[in-house]
Amino acid sequence: MKTIRSSFSLSLESKLDDPNMFKHDLQQSFAPVTEPIKTFLNEPLPKGVGWANTLGSALLATIVIQVVTGMLLAIYYSPNAEVAYESILYIENHVLFGRAIRGVHHYAASAMVILIFLHMLRTFFWGAYKHPREMTWVLGVVLFLVVLGFAFTGYLLPWDMKAYFATKVGIHVGGVMPVLGKYIIQLMQGGSEMSTLTLSRFFALHIIVLPLVLILIVIGHIYFVRFHGPTPPGKREEELVKYSHRFFPVQLLKDSTVAFLAVVILLFLAVYYGAPLEAKADPTDTEYVPRPDWYFYALFQLLKIFEGPLEIIGAVIIPGAFFTILLLLPFIDRNPARAFAKRPVVLSLGVACTIGILALTTWGSYSGNRAKDGLVAGGAVSDSAMVSAQYDPARGETLFVGLECAGCHDAASAGDNIPPGLEFSGNKYKLAWLAGYLQHPHRVRWLKRNERPVAKMPNFDLTPQQAGDMASFLLTLRLDKKFPEVDFDFAEADSDMVISGKTLFGDYGCDGCHTIAGQGDAIGPELTRVGAKLQDDYLYHLFKNPQSIIPGTVMKDARLDDIDVEDLVAYLRTLK
Incomplete structure (x- = not known):
């Protein structure tokens, strides 16, 4: 020892x-x-390798950003249809830098699609997919599909109107596939309708399955890139190549600069604009126009072109053929030449496909905006569609908290509480009226006959955008169990029902408490424009059981049957 x-x-x-x-x-x-x-740092680079080769590094930086921000969001997110939307609002308004983190994650998703698309275009036009780099290209195509998978599975997670209905269309596209269609829908949806099962499956795919696949593909792709080295621009594999510089320091500086600029742009978009958030998903809304995010516009437009029995062409055949050709491209194009002049046919087809994708994307964006503008201009638009078109509930909640509105509106709705509770505003009010009232508040409550109103909300001088944002937030406050869906579409009420409802209004003495266009007694709320203010289902449940809706209300229970209630609502909804 x-x-x-x-x-x-x-x-x-x-x-x-x-x-x-x-x-x-x-x-x-x-x-x-x-x-x-x-x-790695001393690797010699062929002449011509420069700024165009920085896209891969920028994409890798964006992937790292997505992983980090995704983990932070997953800490607070709840994959449950009942509270998923609320967890997003919590992240936006209560988590430190939550709005910026979610914004970076949102815009980085678009950045990944743009960067990998440009990276593949550069690889294609430079002929960098040719022998011996076939596997590098194949893994790149698979990576592109995985990125689109991330975009699709992450899209549903906010559980707002756009996410719900766009994902519903996406699941339907999978269902078009012959033989496997119904199994794909069952696997993705988890039931007959989209629900918590759907949300939890998409969440698991988004944070567990796809990240594991992504890591393996990125490692494999980088390995093949390092093994074969950068492609000499315009040169055949066997030609003599001039190596003009090394990766360090010039190319490293270029890669770092582009990656840094990408991060700065993402931070700017996240802080200045934030990630969009529409109203909470309402599966019963039949007027909402589903719109995917921009990177699916081309596919969405194909579905519009090929409708009905031809739907399988736009949903399966064209996209399937496109990605199959991409995967097999190195094995189909055996021409060893990389110079543009020696590849006219392949390059022409590539240009045509690129123009086609951009044209479909632009067409999809234009047609969607035109449809949205037409709905708003024509007035045929639901509250949720107006929210999606104009307003941001997340900004509305920030405003609600900043103005300390809960200091007055803190109690549940009851007959004697003034101001009213807001716990089911989304079941009660219509967006246009609520936004208008928030911009120009007025006295609306009485206690005794001929007595001045006892409560008036302060005028905060909100802009139309601010009022709309706050109204859209208030519409997310719902108690759907208290207001189950009424088994009648009041939009289909005929003139006979309206006339009957007007008669019942007088027969039951409703004008003894309410005024309409100056007629009647002003004890209760004025009903001159009640059809523009209150939702049909709310009026229905209020007539059926007023004490259940507003405990302690002075409104009498007339014990009306369903037909009479439907007629009364049919009449009141015309008062706009």
Whole structure:
């Protein structure tokens, strides 16, 4: 033992006495880490490699950003249809930098699609998919599909109107596939309708399955890129190549600059604009126009072109053929030439496909905006559609908190509480009226006959946009269990029902408490424009059981049957 200790001491002393020997041993210890880095930094690059080759690094930086922001969001997100939307609002308004984190994650998704598309275009036009880089290209195409998978599965998670209905269309596209269609729908949806089962499956795919696949593909792709090296622009594989510089420092600086600019742009968009959020998903809304995010516009437009029995062409055949050709491209195009002049047919087809994709995307964007503008201008638009077109509930909640509205509206709705509770505003009010009232508040509550109103909300001088944002937030406050869906579409009420309802209004003495166009007694709320203010289903449940809706209300329960209630609502909804 003494001999071992003495020899160890002598060895250590000799190394300390000889700094070069100690340095050499240290270098040997870290060689497995430092040598690959040295090889990477000193890699010789062919002449012509420069700014166009920075797209891959920018894409990798964006992927890292997505992983980090995704983990932060997953800490607070709840994949449950009942509270998923509320968890997004919580992230936006209560989590430190939550709005910025979600914004970066949202815009980075678009950045990934743009960068990988441009990266693949550069690879295609430079002929970098040719032998011996076939597997590099194939893994790149698979990576593109995985990125689109991330975009699709993450799209549903906010559980707002746009997410719900766009995903519903996407699931339907999968159902068009022959033989496997119904199984795809069952697997993705988890039931007859989209629900918590759907949300939890998409969440699992988004944060577990796809990330694992992504990591494996990125590692494989980078391995093949490093193994074969950068493609010499315009040169055949066997041609003599001039290596003009090394990766460090010039190319590293270019890669870092582009990646840094991408991060700065994402931060700017996230902080200045934030991620959009529409009203909470309402599966019963039949007027909402589903719109995907821009990177699915081309596919969405194909579905419009090929409708009915031809739907399978736009949903399956064209997209399937496109990606199949992309995967097999290196094996189909065996021409070893990479120069533009020697590849006229392939390049012409590539240009045509690129123009086609951009044209379909632009067409889809234009037609969607025109449809939205037509709905709003024509007035045939639901509250949720107006929210999606103009207003941001997240900004509305921020305004609600900032103005301390809960300081007055803190109690549940009851007959004697003034101001009213807001816990089921989304079941009660219509957006246009609520936004108008918030911009120009007025006295609306009476206690006794001929007595002045006892409550008036302060005028906060809200702009139309601010009033709409706050109204759209209030519409997210719902108690759907208290207001089950009425089994009648009041939009189909005929003139006989309206006449009957007007007669019943007088027969039951409703005009003894309410005025309409100056007629009647002003004890209760005025009903001159009640059809523009209150939702049909709310009026129905209020007539059926007023005490259940507003405990302690002075409104009498006339114990009306369903037909009479439907007639009354049919009449009141015409008062606009």
